[in-house]
Amino acid sequence: MTIDLTNKVAIVTGAGGGLGRQHALALARRGARVVVNDLGGNVDGTGGSLAAADRVVQEIREAGGEAMANRASVTDFGQVEAMVADATEAWGRVDILVANAGILRDKTFAKMEIEDFRAVLDVHVMGSVHCAKVVWTGMRERAFGRIVFTTSSSGLFGNFGQANYAAAKMALVGLMNTLALEGAKYDIRVNCLAPTAGTRMLEGLMPQDQLEALDPALVSPAVLALVADDAPTKTVLCAGAGSFEASRIVLTKGGHFGAGEDAAEKVLAHMDRLTDTAGHLLPEEGAVQYRHELALAGFVPGKGA
Template identity: 60%
Template sequence: MKLQDRVAIVTGAGGGLGRQHALMLAGHGAKIIVNDLNKDDAQRVAEEVRAKGGEAIGVAASVTEEEQVAAMIDRVMTAYGRIDILVNNAGILRDKSFAKMDLADFRLVVDVHLMGAVICTKAVWEIMRQQAYGRLVMTTSSSGLYGNFGQANYAAAKMALVGLMQTLAIEGEKYDIRVNCLAPTAATQMTDGVLSPEALEKLSPELVSPGLLALVNEAAPTRAILCAGAGHFARANVTLTKGAYVGGGAEAGEQVIAAWNKISDRTDEFAPAYGFEQLKRELASAGFEPPKK
């Protein structure tokens, strides 16, 4: 029971992947707050958790509404006095090619995925700092990491969550707040009509949720991007190549073009611990002593 007595909020948990996350976390001992926009769906999953011997509260709230999120957090703190885990899972799709995409749909998708995660995370951040413990998971996507046709809005929001994770993991480190990303591939309402029935059979949400356990237990990593689907797990990284020094001057642009293969060479690439490391490498290449941090 790796999560015995831990208190976990799962957003968008009224069905699909969120429901499976809630059931899995409860199966490992966590007390679950099942959040969903739809009250009946939230209550149904909470009842399902309780029927399996777990403890759960269903809470209807929109992750984009600060007052509703604050009320949910107050209810959790009144019931349990702490919040250990937040899984930002709530999301929507509004797929179209960028040429045909309405800007209102772009804003809506960014609002739910990105700002919904920001609002919920902000609501629990000080609680986790005060208790010196927290496990946060952002739900990113291969669409954000690598792109997918017709998903410019979704991809932009999902990659933004990676940047949010990177910085919050740094800021939360001394408080034992560990922040990670899960990039799932699963058959849910959001994939209906996108994949073939044969493929959907292989992409059960229950084959993704075991990866979540690795990201929220006491020994969890931090700043990991875990890709999960069909029982397969892999890690993605944002890397920096060794690059090449070109300098300035009138011919610098031409020199960048000429050095493109060297700049792009992935030999000895690495994942920087901080964005500051790019600056340090650039100054060192230019012959300056890089600042220490």
């Protein structure tokens, strides 16, 4: 089944280069009208220019597509509101949001300034929140929406020297989990993409041949899948070098050790059992955890433990 996005309206943040550019081009090739948002700054978030966004818009138009450039900072809620208003005025609505904008300020936690921690959270987390919040009402009213947040293996699994980035990226998984639940009855499907791509953020960090194999264009098919009419929801899709995987947070079967004085010692002694993922659960919502724990404790509703 071909993914057809004809006349869908998409916003892609951080779309002036790298992954965002490829996402915008891919969406446009499938017929979407694309707002190419990019502040035009450096990797660390400093500086700014509309030139990068303009170049991508030109690429889309020369290929026969429709696009507009936008230089809103995702950290500024008012600017995001104006961006969505411009898209709505031009094309009537916003159907798709791909929150891709991000910055890096890598240092070990011991050497990291708190301002650098806050700045990364502000762009990745609050930037995504601002964009999702502004499009959310319209998506609810029209009973359709597709939102893709950009997480990372750094957040899912950790990465040395990226405490700020990792914290921000894992926060987006939590945001996805809840918005997917709240948007379900309105056909708003919310997912995360964990990309691996040879962008300027990775320059100097790995050999050139690996960078070339990790062409950002090879990630964008995952975005198309996550914004399709029959897209999944509440899914973390990983993509890189043309390979695709899913990452999931699961709950192990665990065990019940009561509340005795030696409960802590029992937990520590049985840590291998508690962390064994064999027969794990995949909770659909947070409440599954407490229901599972009550069941382990022998609790029967109305009768107690």
